[in-house]
Amino acid sequence: MGILDKNLSLRNRNKILVGVWEDEDALIHAAEVLVHKGINIHDIYTPYPVHGLDRIIGVKRSRLARVAFLCGTTGLILMISMIYYMYVVDWPINVGNKPVRFTPSWIPVMFEGTVLCTAFGMGFFFFWRNRLLHGVKNDLLDDRQTDDRMIVAIETTESMNQSEVIEMMKSNGAVETREYVNGVQTVI
Amino acid sequence: MIHDSLIRERLVTGDKTASDVTRDISRPILNQPTSAWKIGFTLSVVFLAIFVVSLFYTLWTGIGVWNINKSVMWGWDITNFVFWVGIGHAGTLISAVLLLFRQKWRMSINRSAEAMTIFAVVCAAMFPVFHMGRVWVGYWALPLPNAFGSLWVNFNSPLLWDVFAISTYFSVSLLFWYIGLIPDIATIRDKVKTKTSKFWYGLFSMGWTGSTRSWARYELVSLILAGLSTPLVLSVHTIVSTDFATSVIPGWHTTIFPPYFVAGAIFSGFGMVATLLIVARKVMNYENYITIGHLEAMSKIIMVTGSIVGIAYITEFFIAWYSGVEYEQYAFTNRMFGPYWWAYWSMMSCNLLAPQVFWMKWARTTPWFIFTMSIVVNVGMWFERFVIIVTSLHRDYLPSSWVMYSGSLTEIGLFLGTFGIFFTCFFLFAKFLPVINMAEVKSILRNRE
Structure with missing residues (x-):
């Protein structure tokens, strides 16, 4: 296994479903619901450390x-x-x-x-x-993910019912949902 | 279950949201500099110029332009060195020790305190480096293979320990500060409009996205760095104190020096943090972030550490008397009633007596008063180092070697000039980087229990 965490790059990925949250508590609840339903959350981007999220989405304890x-x-x-x-x-x-x-x-x-x-x-x-190097191009899903918005990224699989996932995100507090394909985002 | 605290006062007032925090803290960076900033910066550059002129004169003519003489071979320069190193201790203390103790109030003040640490250590380093006289061979202090035979540095010498301690302290503090800055630089990167700004903030944010994976590692690294920095802070001033304590000069060779110096360093460091932050919160309108609660907490630390230092002064006297050593007893009597009595009593009143006013709640919660007191503390701590160095050296064992010492114009210029270095750096920092840790402050907006 290489030292660089490849999960941090969004390049060469399948379509990504993006959910935007504005409230920390709603986000934690939504993440729990999604994981409970067996959906694999690729990553969550937050402007500040939200404790417990790493365990919910199954990030291993750092060595x-x-x-x-x-x-x-x-x-x-x-x-x-x-x-x-x-x-x-x-x-x-x-x-x-x-x-x-x-x-x-x-x-x-x-x-x-x-x-x-x-x-x-x-x-x-x-x-x-952490893929932190001078000159690295940042893969931002939202301009405000370092400001006040929290972004959930779910990488799609063939067996995934995408409309159901989007519906689940909306009903659990997502203020906006989008899909991300090769660097282009469309609101859905 | 997570719920909002009913009894604990909020750390950030004014019902701020995360986007308010970004807007408020990045305002000085995104906007044109204010006239207050311009005036302050110009003044700092004037003092910086005084430093450059004094330093040039010293290097051009030689160390003889300082008034240091036989027996008082350490004068203003080492006094200033210890003064600045002491100030440099509060930053890492606030970010490391208070992080380990889970003191969340540190989050509004740790960034500027760490910046202060770095700038203060830069100022401090100037003095021993130029006191060497031939500064161009300063690298001889490092354990390098050299062309003069197999001669190495002396690992028994506290002066060498200092080289290692100060350089480690500076580099580790810089790393700690920079890692803490990355998420905030990323926030600024996503806010700035011009191409140049986007390039520079992009370069230094190193592609930070705020991924949960990154945050988890970031928090772990901060914790380990805090754990490392805590003994580091204690070691640095302990080692500075051994510069004195391992000698056989009456007034210096006391075993109480390490804890006494560390307490003094925290005391003076918090004095300087208070000086800077009370001005910054007013000028930059950060009253909701650096609240009266923060000032009160700092005042309490100033009072406690001031009292510890006071007890150390008194203990030194007791031990001098109790030891029965004539020279030791004379050194301390001479401090109190000798020709430098004014320095001694300034130190006593500024460091031991003055901070006792913080027993009163009014004193701890009135910004202008805390500001005045912080200046008093800074003055007192400068005098402490002056008293330790000059009164112990000016009367040698032989009365024929007794001399008086006062700083020359160049020495005074160098000291004032370091304020120029310090404030120039601080003003640039306040213009180009967020002085409050936005990411951490956003995480404490809700008053969780």
């Missing part, structure tokens, strides 16, 4: 925390190796004839290096996984 841990461990090992090489192997400094070995004075640098590697390692994978 970025594990990535962060791995990056942190790498950072710690890197820092210990760096200090050990410089301070013990390459050029030991004689301080009061004390043995040259690990001392607590290494800890601040080790800690800072670990935090730096964790934050930037995780940040890097966050951008990559």
Whole structure:
């Protein structure tokens, strides 16, 4: 499996049914109803994080925390190796004839290096996984999805009764419904 | 079941809807700059020019243009460094620690506080970098293989820890700030009309669409970054304090320094946040977002941290007396009644006594008064660093080495000039980026329990 989440792009997809909501509670309820009826919601676009939506539409829990841990461990090992090489192997400094070995004075640098590697390692994978890159063309279904509207996108399948899905969206609070084919939207 | 809270006061007043939030917060970005902005920006650029001139003079002539001398080898410059680093602590504290504690009131103020952090750290970095004298070899502070033999940096030195701490703090804060900005930059991208604006906001929003998948990861990353930044904030000022505490200078080598410096940093940071936000909410009409409730919460933190700092001052005195060490006792008596008594008593009255007025509800809820107090706090915290540095250094063990110190015109120019850097950056930020986190504020419009 690649790191980039391919679900985030809307290109090369079947026809997408688009529902527009304006109220958070109605949206959560509608998403639950749709999923309950066995309809596979491709994604929901919201201007702010709506808690619980990811679980309703079946997004798996992100593994970025594990990535962060791995990056942190790498950072710690890197820092210990760096200090050990410089301070013990390459050029030991004689301080009061004390043995040259690990001392607590290494800890601040080790800690800072670990935090730096964790934050930037995780940040890097966050951008990559989320398809966030300078110059990426954004697949917006609505100009106001970053403002105040919440958009539900349902990718059609051959077995899907499209008019029934649209009816369900309308009866559960969708203020507008559209279909999206190859970047062109028509209100239905 | 989710329902609206009946007892908790609303965090955002004025019955705002999500589109109102977008409209209000993006107004300064979408419209022409106001005359208040123009005046403020011009003034900041004037101060920035003072910085450039002072710095040029310092570099052209040498560090001798500062009044630092034998025994007072750290003067205004390191005072200013610690002052600015301290201010730089509130931003990450507000966004990280308050996020971990689920304090939702942070959402209206975290963006500008984080911006303040970044600009303050930039100002802070100027001082140790140029205090090195030969700034063009500043990279010697990094552990790089070099051409002068196998000589490496000293990992036992707190000054090296500082290099790592400050640079990590700056980069991680910048990353945290930028990740938080992406959804809001996307909002602006979808609002701006001109081609140039669309290009730039499009470039920096990196194709953000607000997908549920992205939001889930965004929230997880914010949480982990908050968890990382919390010990980071504490470590940075702890390390700054060890610059002093690991020495054998009476007045400096005290074990209380790390917690005392961290509390002082939070205190001064909140002082500066209050200074900026009280002006911003008035000028930009954000009274519904940065409410009296926010100001009251900040005042309480200022009072608590001010009192912690006050207890630290008193503890230092007690320990100096209790230790029975003559030099230590003299250093502290000299602080109080020596030639720098005025600096000491300014510090005491600004940091310990003045914030006690916040026990009164009137004081905590009156913007102009909090603004005045925030200035008092900033002045007090500058004096704290001045007292720690100058009074401890100016009377060495040998009376023949006793000297007096006062900042030269260039040193004063550099200090005033950093306000130029700070405010120029802040005004540009207020013009081109949303100063309030729109996405997060939209999620707290309803008063949920």
